[in-house]
Amino acid sequence: MAAPSCHILTGVIVFLLYALIPIINGSKLEDEFEGLRTLTVEHSLDSGFNPEFTKRGTVVIRSLKGNKAQFQESSPFDSHLRSKLKTATRENGVYRIRMPTTSTGTLEDGDYVSTFVMACSVYESALSDKLIINVDQTGEVIGISMTTFPSECVGWDMPDSDLTHWNTTVDISQTVQGPVPDTQSYIDKMKREEAERAKGQQGENKSFFGRYVSTGIL
Ligand SMILES: *[C@@H]1O[C@H](CO)[C@@H](O)[C@H](O)[C@H]1NC(C)=O
Numbered sequence: 001m002a003a004p005s006c007h008i009l010t011g012v013i014v015f016l017l018y019a020l021i022p023i024i025n026g027s028k029l030e031d032e033f034e035g036l037r038t039l040t041v042e043h044s045l046d047s048g049f050n051p052e053f054t055k056r057g058t059v060v061i062r063s064l065k066g067n068k069a070q071f072q073e074s075s076p077f078d079s080h081l082r083s084k085l086k087t088a089t090r091e092n093g094v095y096r097i098r099m100p101t102t103s104t105g106t107l108e109d110g111d112y113v114s115t116f117v118m119a120c121s122v123y124e125s126a127l128s129d130k131l132i133i134n135v136d137q138t139g140e141v142i143g144i145s146m147t148t149f150p151s152e153c154v155g156w157d158m159p160d161s162d163l164t165h166w167n168t169t170v171d172i173s174q175t176v177q178g179p180v181p182d183t184q185s186y187i188d189k190m191k192r193e194e195a196e197r198a199k200g201q202q203g204e205n206k207s208f209f210g211r212y213v214s215t216g217i218l
């Protein structure tokens with residue numbers, strides 16, 4: 001009598017194992033694609049304080065930890081953009097990009113990280129660049145930087161046929177904690193330090209030397 005029930009039990013265990021294997025594999029798969037999401041990249045060749053941005057394309061992040069991300073342009077680099085790029089290059093202008101931070105994911109004013117390079121470097125690189133996106137431990141975008149290949153301008157003339165499509169690679173850099181290449185954070189830090197300095201002067205009366213050591217000037 002013991003033997004059949006033993007077989008049944010073995011059968012149940014084997015069945016459970018087979019049922020569980022796909023689930024275990026599935027969770028591994030999810031892990032690999034843990035960061036899948038899409039971020040919008042906008043750009044501008046306008047000069048002045050209120051540049052108008054248009055969509056350049058999207059960055060698709062497949063894995064934050066695995067640093068797997070791709071850039072997809074939303075439309076070809078058309079003649080309008082080309083002529084703007086040439087003008088900006090002649091006038092020593094800048095090329096700006098910005099990206100909304102993940103927490104909002106929307107395109108409202110103020111929720112961006114941004115950076116810029118010289119327009120001539122975009123022109124002479126024939127639109128070859130690398131975007132480095134800094135994210136914090138939760139995956140939130142905290143900074144963006146951009147570099148072109150080559151990064152220096154030497155005064156080359158580029159044919160229009162080389163200025164039609166972006167040749168962009170994307171690096172995801174997950175920061176544990178550290179400096180953020182983002183102007184707003186830098187400004188916030190300066191403001192905080194200034195406030196602390198003012199507070200320090202009102203409160204305890206440090207020596208001349210002590211005050212300068214604590215503010216990091218020496
Ligand atoms: C694309 O960019 C890489 C550098 O990231 C460069 O080596 C390559 O020649 C570029 N390709 C084209 C078609 O411009």
Ligand SMILES: *[C@@H]1O[C@H](CO)[C@@H](O)[C@H](O)[C@H]1NC(C)=O
Nearest residue numbers: 201202203204205206207208
């Ligand atoms: C701070 O120190 C200066 C001299 O260094 C002194 O004249 C002043 O009275 C001190 N202020 C306070 C609040 O202790």
